[in-house]
Amino acid sequence: MASGLTVIFGVSRIVNFAHGSLYMLGAYLAWTLVTSLPRGHLGFWGGVLGAALAVGVIGLVVEMLLLRRIYRAPELFQLLATFGVVLVVQDLALLTWGAQDLLGPRAPGLRGSVEILGLRFPLYELFLIVVGPVVLGLLLLLFHRTRWGTLVRAATQDREMVGALGVNQRMLFTSVFFLGSVLAGLGGALQLPRESVNLHMDLAIITEAFVVVVVGGLGSLSGAALAALLIGELHAFGILVFPKITLVLVFLVMAVVLVVRPHGLRGKPQPAAHGVAAAEPMIGAAPPALKLAGAVALLLAVALPPFLGDYALTVLTEIAICILFAASLHLIMGPGGMASFGHAAYFGLGAYGAALAATWLGVPMLGGLAMAPVLAGIFGVVFGWFCVRLSGVYSAMLTLAFAQIAWSVAFQWVELTGGDNGILGVWPDGWAAPKLAYYYLALALCLGGTLLLRRVVHAPFGYALRAQRDSALRAEAIGIDAFRIRWWGFTLAAIAAGVAGGLFAYGKGSVFPTYLAIPRSVDALLMVLLGGVQTLSGPIVGAIAYAGLQERLMRLLEYWRLVLGAVIILLVLFFPQGLAGAARFFWERRHGDA
Amino acid sequence: MATLEVEGIQKSFGGVQAVRGVSFAVEPGEMLALIGPNGAGKSTCFNMLNGQLRPDAGRVRLQGRDITGLKPREVWRLGVGRTFQITATFGSMTVRENVQMALLSHHRRLGQLWRPVARMDAAEADALLARLGMAGQAGRPCGILAYGDLKRVELAIALANQPALLLMDEPTAGMAPQERVSLMALTAGIARERGIAVLFTEHDMDVVFSHADRILVLDRGALIAEGAPQAVRNDPRVREVYLGSGATSGH
Numbered sequence: 001m002a003s004g005l006t007v008i009f010g011v012s013r014i015v016n017f018a019h020g021s022l023y024m025l026g027a028y029l030a031w032t033l034v035t036s037l038p039r040g041h042l043g044f045w046g047g048v049l050g051a052a053l054a055v056g057v058i059g060l061v062v063e064m065l066l067l068r069r070i071y072r073a074p075e076l077f078q079l080l081a082t083f084g085v086v087l088v089v090q091d092l093a094l095l096t097w098g099a100q101d102l103l104g105p106r107a108p109g110l111r112g113s114v115e116i117l118g119l120r121f122p123l124y125e126l127f128l129i130v131v132g133p134v135v136l137g138l139l140l141l142l143f144h145r146t147r148w149g150t151l152v153r154a155a156t157q158d159r160e161m162v163g164a165l166g167v168n169q170r171m172l173f174t175s176v177f178f179l180g181s182v183l184a185g186l187g188g189a190l191q192l193p194r195e196s197v198n199l200h201m202d203l204a205i206i207t208e209a210f211v212v213v214v215v216g217g218l219g220s221l222s223g224a225a226l227a228a229l230l231i232g233e234l235h236a237f238g239i240l241v242f243p244k245i246t247l248v249l250v251f252l253v254m255a256v257v258l259v260v261r262p263h264g265l266r267g268k269p270q271p272a273a274h275g276v277a278a279a280e281p282m283i284g285a286a287p288p289a290l291k292l293a294g295a296v297a298l299l300l301a302v303a304l305p306p307f308l309g310d311y312a313l314t315v316l317t318e319i320a321i322c323i324l325f326a327a328s329l330h331l332i333m334g335p336g337g338m339a340s341f342g343h344a345a346y347f348g349l350g351a352y353g354a355a356l357a358a359t360w361l362g363v364p365m366l367g368g369l370a371m372a373p374v375l376a377g378i379f380g381v382v383f384g385w386f387c388v389r390l391s392g393v394y395s396a397m398l399t400l401a402f403a404q405i406a407w408s409v410a411f412q413w414v415e416l417t418g419g420d421n422g423i424l425g426v427w428p429d430g431w432a433a434p435k436l437a438y439y440y441l442a443l444a445l446c447l448g449g450t451l452l453l454r455r456v457v458h459a460p461f462g463y464a465l466r467a468q469r470d471s472a473l474r475a476e477a478i479g480i481d482a483f484r485i486r487w488w489g490f491t492l493a494a495i496a497a498g499v500a501g502g503l504f505a506y507g508k509g510s511v512f513p514t515y516l517a518i519p520r521s522v523d524a525l526l527m528v529l530l531g532g533v534q535t536l537s538g539p540i541v542g543a544i545a546y547a548g549l550q551e552r553l554m555r556l557l558e559y560w561r562l563v564l565g566a567v568i569i570l571l572v573l574f575f576p577q578g579l580a581g582a583a584r585f586f587w588e589r590r591h592g593d594a
Numbered sequence: 595m596a597t598l599e600v601e602g603i604q605k606s607f608g609g610v611q612a613v614r615g616v617s618f619a620v621e622p623g624e625m626l627a628l629i630g631p632n633g634a635g636k637s638t639c640f641n642m643l644n645g646q647l648r649p650d651a652g653r654v655r656l657q658g659r660d661i662t663g664l665k666p667r668e669v670w671r672l673g674v675g676r677t678f679q680i681t682a683t684f685g686s687m688t689v690r691e692n693v694q695m696a697l698l699s700h701h702r703r704l705g706q707l708w709r710p711v712a713r714m715d716a717a718e719a720d721a722l723l724a725r726l727g728m729a730g731q732a733g734r735p736c737g738i739l740a741y742g743d744l745k746r747v748e749l750a751i752a753l754a755n756q757p758a759l760l761l762m763d764e765p766t767a768g769m770a771p772q773e774r775v776s777l778m779a780l781t782a783g784i785a786r787e788r789g790i791a792v793l794f795t796e797h798d799m800d801v802v803f804s805h806a807d808r809i810l811v812l813d814r815g816a817l818i819a820e821g822a823p824q825a826v827r828n829d830p831r832v833r834e835v836y837l838g839s840g841a842t843s844g845h
Contacts, residue, residue: 458710460698467684467695474682477644478696478751479667480704488705 018062018082020206021089022181026055026188027197028093031102034192052186059181063174069573079341079396080529081572083522086202087565093199095559104192124193131190135183152176203404203518210397211250215257227257251405258386258398289587290537298447305439313435315551317442317507321500322547324446326527326539327453328496334533335462336489337469338388339396342403343524345383346376346494348516350501352410355423355511365429365506369445372502373495379406380494381487388486403521410513422512426505442503449496454536456492465489497524523550526568541583595658597622597759597791598643603652605638612638614815615652620759620791625782627802628795630812631835636795637679639812640763643793644676645669657758675752679763681744685737689728689747692736693719696754722750726780742773749781760785762794766801774798778805803827811835 033047062085070078143149151172188201212231216223231250301320305313329343353375354368363371383402387395410417417423432438456462468475468482475482505511514520523546531542553560596619605613613635620626628636641647643654645666654662661669670676684692697715698704723732726746731739736747745765752760765781766774778801785792796802802809802823809826811819819829826832 455710456707458712459708460704460706460711460714463687463691463695463698463711464704466686470684470686471682473678474684474751476666477670477676477678477682478754479670479699480695481667485704 018085018089019180019184019209020202020204021086022055022059022184023188023205024093024197024199024202025058025089026051026185027104027191027201028097028102028188029054029185030189030192031097031104031197034104048186048189048192051189052182055185055188056178056182059184060174060178063177066569066573067177068170068173077529077572079339080525081569083525084565084568084572087522087561087568089565090199090202091559091562091565097197099199101196101198103196135186148175211254211401214397214401215254251402254401255386258389294537301443305436310435313439314507315547317435317439318504318551319544319547320439320442320446321504321507322523322527322543323540324449324503325497325500325524326531326543326546327450328493328500329524330528330533330536330539331453331457331465331493331496332486332489333528334536334538335457335465335469336486336493337465338486338490340387340399340490340493340521341396341525342399342401342406342518342521343493343497344518344520345399345403345406345516346380346497347501347504347520347524348410348511348513349379349406349494350376350498351505351511351515352417352423352501353498354502354505355426356416358426359423365432368426368506369499369502372505373498376498376501377491377495380491380498384487384490384494388483388490400518400521403516403518407513407516407518410516417513420513422510424510426511427509428506432506438507442507445499445503449499450540453492453496457536461485461488526564530571596620597657598793599653599655599658600643601653601655603639603642603649603654605635605642605647605650611815613642613649616812616815616817617652618810618817618820620793622758622789622791623786625785625792625794625805625807627806627809628793628812629797629799629802629809633814634812635815636812637763638815640761640793640795643669644674644761670755673755673758674761675755675757675759676761677745677748677752677763677765679767681741681748683736683744683747683751685735688733688735689723689739689743689750690716690719690732692747693722693750693754696751700755719750719754722753725784726750742769742777745769745777749777753784756788757790760790760792760794762792764796765794766796766798771800774801775804781805 030048030051033050034044037043037047066081066085067078070081143152187205191197191201208231212227215231216227230253301316305316308316325343325347328346329340332338332340332343350372353371353373356375357363357368357371358365361367383399387398387402389395390398411419413419427433428438428441432441457465464475464480464485467480468485472482501515504515527542527546528539529542530546531538531540550560550564553563598620600619601617602615603613603617604611604615616635616639618626628639630636638647642649645661645664645668648663652662653660656669656672656674659672661672661674664672666676684695687695691711694711694715695704697718698711701715703714720729720732723729726749728743728746728750731743736744739747745768749762749765752762760781762781766777769777781792782805784790794806806823808821809819809823810817811826811829811832813835818835819826819832821829
């Protein structure tokens with residue numbers, strides 16, 4: 001699995017969330033094939049191989065229809081597009097196979113177990129232990145002994161040069177993607193006898209695979225194998241020794257590896273891509289028309305609510321919270337130039353901070369609201385220290401992995417967090433209990449926070465963030481410590497997200513692990529990208545548009561993920577500047593402004 | 595005391611010795627040119643001086659203080675300005691803001707979260723830009739500037755921390771001939787006026803021979819000649835290296 005990911009990434013430099021979906025599809029297809037084919041060796045192994053090949057073909061189609069069009073787009077958009085695929089596949093799988101877990105048959109011939117050193121090992125596990133190195137060996141042979149493999153390795157090192165030598169890059173990429181997809185499908189299919197097939201497989205495996213790939217070093221097959229072994233052992237022994245904290249253990253190993261070797265065990269620093277990236281646009285004062293529009297919107301937001309019903313007030317409160325959440329993510333994505341795919345972690349930590357303070361310490365609402373940014377900020381400092389050490393996609397993957405870890409802790413630590421049942425009864429104090437009062441409180445805090453962030457962007461700190469994004473070389477040459485600036489930027493964003501999360505907790509009256517789950521991180525990403533990364537008003541516009549849209553979609557449609565995923569893909573393909581970006585473009589063109 | 599003293603610095607990449615035991619010194623107010631054919635080790639040498647590369651052996655001293663192996667930002671804090679062969683500026687900011695960033699960093703005010711940059715150190719930045727003939731461009735974004743103007747912006751940024759030493763890697767590469775002369779004349783004027791030691795690499799021999807006080811010639815990682823322009827021009831080994839490589843050897 002991880003080897004598939006690392007090969008694809010190495011060559012195409014496309015980080016692929018959809019890989020998890022391919023893995024899940026492999027498992028589902030294998031289930032279908034194995035259960036419908038006649039029992040016995042042929043049925044099982046034929047089903048597994050058939051599923052792997054089918055997934056390869058699906059991967060091929062995705063590559064040709066979608067990814068091929070966006071190889072030149074910024075990495076962030078590529079990630080986002082593959083995330084769109086994840087959402088679509090999830091709903092398609094739900095449509096086809098239903099929501100219940102599916103149990104596969106055992107592998108024929110490998111049902112028993114053997115005793116080694118007094119411990120019983122299932123034969124199938126031993127078989128998997130053998131298969132891993134065999135696949136790895138075959139891949140190494142393929143890459144080092146065939147012409148195709150040589151070309152792929154050459155493309156990994158210098159894409160332009162290989163193109164200049166007359167190699168058809170499209171075919172090369174497509175074939176690599178096919179191979180990677182087959183491996184993902186095979187990985188999924190082989191899991192069939194071990195565990196049930198379910199709809200959460202995709203994100204679970206992708207997090208694990210990212211950890212493996214990051215630990216091993218991107219683009220390094222042997223590194224991935226080494227890391228997979230290491231993590232696998234940790235899981236196995238961790239469960240024996242400390243069953244509750246295996247995840248934390250894995251996280252600690254990753255932390256240690258990244259501190260000692262920032263590019264993974266066997267990875268090398270990424271060569272800089274040729275060519276100069278287009279200059280990011282400037283950030284200036286808002287044009288008068290925008291100021292006017294903002295003032296009108298604010299006036300409406302303050303004057304209208306007393307005449308609205310409770311439901312409308314709830315929606316408006318959520319929109320206000322969304323604005324702050326999106327603005328906090330925008331700080332690290334826009335001026336900071338870093339991508340976070342796990343920003344919900346800080347939102348959710350804020351919510352849990354408030355809820356835990358309320359239920360365990362019994363503090364009143366204001367105390368809970370104060371705890372929210374504190375908890376989010378603490379984790380922002382810790383997680384951020386790792387995430388901002390790396391750049392680009394590495395960093396994005398790490399944010400995702402941390403968010404996933406935070407989610408599983410909230411999910412598994414039932415004694416503290418109530419697990420899946422969440423924490424209920426987090427209600428505001430008496431004075432803020434009416435919806436209207438709470439709305440004004442949320443509006444004040446969220447708009448205040450958003451304006452504060454805006455102020456920061458115009459202050460020296462915000463400029464320093466942009467400076468290290470524009471030119472790391474120049475920033476270092478004038479004494480800017482890019483690491484520290486990014487770290488504090490990350491923390492600041494986490495704190496702001498925490499405030500939003502705390503407000504959300506009291507607004508809903510309850511806190512669930514989904515608050516820090518990946519879909520919520522994607523919500524934030526979409527709000528920022530929908531509005532446009534490059535404008536300060538972008539996240540605000542995006543949050544309003546997105547929150548409104550999602551609210552309608554979820555109300556009307558059962559398969560909202562499908563629609564949302566499709567919207568994301570279309571957005572990436574046709575609307576890369578976002579709403580505010582597009583508006584600005586038309587505005588400037590009409591006014592003949594360069 | 596010399597502003598910069600370099601003692602036997604060495605650097606290898608894999609099996610290749612890029613720089614083998616180079617020593618020299620730069621005096622305050624002096625324009626010292628480092629020349630040599632392509633691949634002679636000029637850029638490697640340069641990158642070891644401001645901390646982008648760590649020398650395998652040898653010492654680098656700035657005003658008597660050992661700066662070997664410090665990070666570029668630490669070297670900058672001690673008073674070393676740097677311009678790059680390929681300009682590196684902040685494309686999303688105006689010319690003035692670029693200079694303001696260097697000034698703010700020099701005054702250690704980059705952590706501030708509240709006051710807008712627009713009102714900080716703007717006058718000082720404008721004065722610096724005026725000195726470099728860029729006053730009219732202060733409000734333009736760096737992303738759309740002509741290359742020659744970007745080189746001037748880089749110089750303004752490099753001067754912002756009132757450096758004792760200025761490192762200029764091919765300061766006139768990519769500029770029109772007339773611009774080259776005026777930029778170097780400007781640099782020499784500022785260097786003498788403020789007592790800044792300037793070390794620059796250059797391919798244009800007109801620029802080197804008309805503006806350098808002294809010249810170092812590097813070939814295959816080692817110094818082969820050092821001295822006043824006239825002496826270097828007549829050095830038989832220098833002539834051999836340059837005639838062999840086909841470059842012009844001055845006039």
